[in-house]
Every structure is written in C-alpha cells, then in structure tokens.
Amino acid sequence: DQQVKQNSPSLSVQEGRISILNCDYTNSMFDYFLWYKKYPAEGPTFLISISSIKDKNEDGRFTVFLNKSAKHLSLHIVPSQPGDSAVYFCAASAVTRGSTLGRLYFGRGTQLTVWP
C-alpha cells in the first residue's frame, strides 16, 4: 500500500515561473518529510526537509509547505530554471525516539520539465 503518493507523474513549467509539486501521505505517524531530486544515472540528491512541528521551510528558491491536517505537502520552486528538470521524489519517515533515520517511504516521483 502506497503510504506516500505523488499523483502527478509529470509537470511542465516555463523558465522563470513557479513550479509546484504536490505530495500526499496516509500514515499519521510520519513526522519528518524530505524532497529529493534525481537525474538519470544518478542517485537521489537531497533538496529540502521539514519536520512536522513546522508548516514551512525555505532554502533559496525552494520552499516546502506542510499541512498536517490534510496530510499534504508541496514543494515550490521559484523561479524555475531549466537545470531543475529532473524527477522529484517526496519521502516521509516516522522517526521514533531514540531511533535513527534510515527508513524512508517514497512516492513514485514527478518528472519536472522546465522549458526556456
């Protein structure tokens, strides 16, 4: 059963515009969320994360919003650049006290294409 869902397999955005990638989750125990970017023939690269005690985290052009009541998070990229074209994965974890982060639940990914 898919506990993290990315319902849009692809997104196409013009350079300079905002890209919004969405992610939903079903497990209410998830308390830590991450976004990864993946280029072909490379491993996923960490982008940004957010803890469940926050509703927003910003890092440069990337902002992640978390709506716990709706079990929804989104990644905003402003402004979008052609180099942002990649597959974006949403991931979640239920980090119990004293444990170590290792098990992430991933969505299926969204292919972002930013065109000039």
Place this chain on the structure above:
Amino acid sequence: DAGVTQSPTHLIKTRGQQVTLRCSPISGHKSVSWYQQVLGQGPQFIFQYYEKEERGRGNFPDRFSARQFPNYSSELNVNALLLGDSALYLCASSLGGQNEKLFFGSGTQLSVL
C-alpha cells in the same frame, strides 16, 4: 570528500544466480540503508544497518540479506535471483541521528535475464 560509492555500477545475471552489491558510506557515517528502485516507482526500503547491527528490514523475502563491516561499508546479497529483482539498487548513508538527510550513491543497475 568522496560521497557514497557503490560497486559495480551495472550487473547482468541470470535467473537462479546470486549477486553481491557493495557500498562505502561517506566518511564518518555509521548508518547504511539499502533501497530497491524499480522503473517507474520510488525507492523501496530493504535494510538499514547502524553500527553493524540491523535496525530495520523492509518487506523483502529472505533471499535478500545484508551486513555491515567494522569500517561501516556494507554488502547486499540476493540469492536465487528472479526476473523481478531487476532494478536499481541504491545505498544511502547518514550519521545516524534523528531527522537527518540520507545521502545516496548512484546505485547498481541489476538486470536479471
């Protein structure tokens, strides 16, 4: 600093064979996790090791096994390969604390014929 390194990068096996994949974590990282990524899907958790002990196991059959060595490198073994084991196998490392990011290697692309 070197990132997470995996070997080999590509591998072709036939059904029934056994395979060993290797991973070296980032220097100083004590936790190693393994993931399987089938085409069109997100990575699926297989194992996590921390300080040479298994800390978690995903929903994979006993044909899958792993271990972590004193230098924190790790091996993933898959026995009696099936066609469905064809996938990208990713290794990730972290320091081992809570709320950390995982650093991924480029993966080993396994094809089972």
